Amino acid sequence: MTNHGFPFVGVVLINLIIGSATAALVESDVYLAGEHYSEWQFQGSKAKCELKHEIPQFGISRFLRLAGEELTFQIKSFQKIPISSEGLIREISPTWKHEKPDPLTSPVNIKQGLMPVVLNRKKASWLISSLAKGQMPSFDFLDWDDPRKKVQVRLSPVNYLKPYREFKRCLKQISDKGYKDYRELEVHFELDIHVLNVNEQDKLKQLAEFVVADQSIRRVSVDGHADDQGARVYNERLSKRRANSVEEYLKNAGVEPSQLRIQAYGERRPKINSRAESARAENRRAEIRLTR
Numbered sequence: 001m002t003n004h005g006f007p008f009v010g011v012v013l014i015n016l017i018i019g020s021a022t023a024a025l026v027e028s029d030v031y032l033a034g035e036h037y038s039e040w041q042f043q044g045s046k047a048k049c050e051l052k053h054e055i056p057q058f059g060i061s062r063f064l065r066l067a068g069e070e071l072t073f074q075i076k077s078f079q080k081i082p083i084s085s086e087g088l089i090r091e092i093s094p095t096w097k098h099e100k101p102d103p104l105t106s107p108v109n110i111k112q113g114l115m116p117v118v119l120n121r122k123k124a125s126w127l128i129s130s131l132a133k134g135q136m137p138s139f140d141f142l143d144w145d146d147p148r149k150k151v152q153v154r155l156s157p158v159n160y161l162k163p164y165r166e167f168k169r170c171l172k173q174i175s176d177k178g179y180k181d182y183r184e185l186e187v188h189f190e191l192d193i194h195v196l197n198v199n200e201q202d203k204l205k206q207l208a209e210f211v212v213a214d215q216s217i218r219r220v221s222v223d224g225h226a227d228d229q230g231a232r233v234y235n236e237r238l239s240k241r242r243a244n245s246v247e248e249y250l251k252n253a254g255v256e257p258s259q260l261r262i263q264a265y266g267e268r269r270p271k272i273n274s275r276a277e278s279a280r281a282e283n284r285r286a287e288i289r290l291t292r
Contacts, residue, residue, distance in 0.1 A: 001290070003129075005085075007148065010241075013251075014098070014170065017141045019292035021194055023253075025170045027149065028149065028151070028152055029143065029149060029150070029151045029152065029223040030054075030152045030154065030164045031055050031056065031057060031058035031152070031153045032055065032129050032136075032152075032153075032154040032156060033053070033054065033055060033056055033153065033156045033158070034056075034156075035156070035158050036054075036219035038156035038157075038159050038160075039053070039054065039157035039159055040052070040053050040160050040163040040164070041053070041163060042097070042131075042163035042164075042167050042170070042185070043168035044055055044166065044167070044168040044169075044172075044174075044285075045208045045209060045213055046067065046173065046174060046175045047067045047174070047175060047209045047211060047214070048064070048065070048066055048067065048174075048214070049063075049064070049065045049167055049170035049171050049174055050062055050063070050064050050167075051063040051064075051163055051164065051167040053155060053156070054156070055075070055153060055155070058075075058077060058078065058153055059075050059076050059077035059078050059116075060074070060075070060076050060088070060154060061074070061075045061076075061117075061126060061142065062074055062076075063124060063127075063167065065171060065174060065177045065179060066179075066213060066214050067174055067175040067176070067177055067210055067213070067232075068175065068176060068177050068178015068180060068181060068211075069178050069179070070121040070216035071121045071124050071125065071171070072114060072115060072118060072119060072120065072121065073117070073118070073119040073123065073124035073127055073266065074119075075115070075116055075117035075139075076115055076119050076128040076155065077114055077115070077116050079114075079142065079186040080112070080113055080114055081110065081111065081112055081113060081116045082112065082144050083109060083112055083144050083264070083291070084109065084111050084112045085141050085142060085144065086107060086108075086109060086110070086141070087108045087109075087110045087138045087139055087141030087142075088105050088106070088107060088108065088109070088139075088141070089105060089106045089107075089108050089123070089126075089127075089136060089137060089138070089139055090105045090106075090138050090139075090140065091104075091130050091136070091138070092135065092136040092137075092138050092154065092242070093108055093109050093135060093136070094134070094136055094157065097134050097135070097220065099133070099134075101135055101274060102130065106123060106126070107288070108123075108141075110139070110141045117139060117153075125195055127155065128164070130142045130158045131155060131160050131164070132160070132161070132164060133157075135157060136153045136154050136155060136156065136157055136159045136218070136226065137154065137155045138152050138153070138155075139152070139153040139154075139246060140152050151209050157278065169190075173234055175206075175210075179214065179273060179290065179292070180211075182206075182207050182210050183289065183290045184287070184288070184290075185203065185207055185248060185287075185288045185289075185290055186199055186285050186286070186288070187203055187204065187286050187288070188200065188211060188284055188285050189242055189284045189286075189287065190284070191227075191229070191280075192230070192238070194238060194242045194244075194245050195245060195250060196245055196246070201249065203255075204246065204250060204253065204288075205248050205253060207250070207288065208249075208250050208253030208254055208255050209253070209254075210256045210261070211250075211254075211255050211259070211290065212253075212255065216292045217259065217290050217291070217292060218259070218291050218292060219259055219261055219288075219291040220250065220255060220259050220260050220261070220288060220289075220290055221261045221263070221288065221290075221291065221292075222237075222240035222243045222246045222247055222250075222261070222262050222263070222264060222286055222287070222288050223243065223263045223264075223268070223269075223286065223287045223288075223289075224240055224241070224243030224244075224246075224262075224263070224264045224265065224283060224286050225239050225242070225265050225266070225270075225271070225281035225283055225284070225286065225287070226238045226242070226267050226283070227267060227270070227283040227284050228267045228270070228275065228283070229273075229280065229283075232266060235266040235267045236264060236266035237264075238266075239264040239265055239267075240264035241268045242264075242284075242285075242286050243264050243286055244262065245286075246288065247260050247262055247288045250251070257277045267283070270283045
């Protein structure tokens with residue numbers, strides 16, 4: 001068995017049966033953080049809970065839950081996996097652990113590209129429980145260059161428990177609001193005003209926390225609008241100032257400037273086409289749209 005990463009004790013040979021008659025001894029490639037190098041890192045907020053672990057020379061694994069979404073498990077590989085294949089998830093007992101591993105196994109699809117493993121809530125929860133027991137989950141699949149050889153990508157339980165407890169606490173307080181709630185948002189302004197009031201600032205604060213946490217957000221579009229009172233040219237400028245106010249707030253709250261796209265429409269795109277004051281109040285707005 002070839003261990004990719006930091007050294008650990010033990011050599012195991014995988015006995016593969018070729019055809020029906022010939023047995024071939026082929027080493028298994030094992031990717032695993034050695035006992036003295038294993039590290040788990042927790043990051044959390046009301047918008048994201050993440051538990052991350054590096055698998056030396058293979059990639060970064062992480063348990064992730066974003067606000068409003070279910071728990072997932074992912075492995076992002078350092079190099080592209082050239083072909084898709086079917087594999088197996090199983091539990092292995094470390095050399096220092098006397099309890100028997102769970103005999104249950106589960107099929108897993110190893111995907112082509114840089115994200116070979118993405119698991120749903122049920123399988124992710126099984127991995128979390130396995131690690132909490134001190135067991136070692138292993139993703140086993142055939143090598144893409146040599147089908148006689150097995151690849152084993154393992155998660156180490158060493159130094160897992162403390163960040164795991166922090167992760168559990170994070171899951172209890174994470175917001176129920178997610179992408180579906182934030183992908184289209186409006187903030188409103190008083191007549192002839194481009195400054196955000198306290199309530200609208202609070203909306204943008206929550207939005208910014210979510211955008212910073214969700215790395216899949218590619219663009220934040222901000223469209224400024226005005227009602228039909230006053231000169232058209234003035235309203236165009238007012239709507240631009242409103243869009244700029246939103247942009248400035250989001251940047252100060254941590255949103256990357258490169259994600260932001262600003263447009264100003266003046267009075268040209270009313271939300272409600274009416275001269276009633278209630279309609280005009282709805283039209284004095286900035287619209288924010290998220291794009292993944």
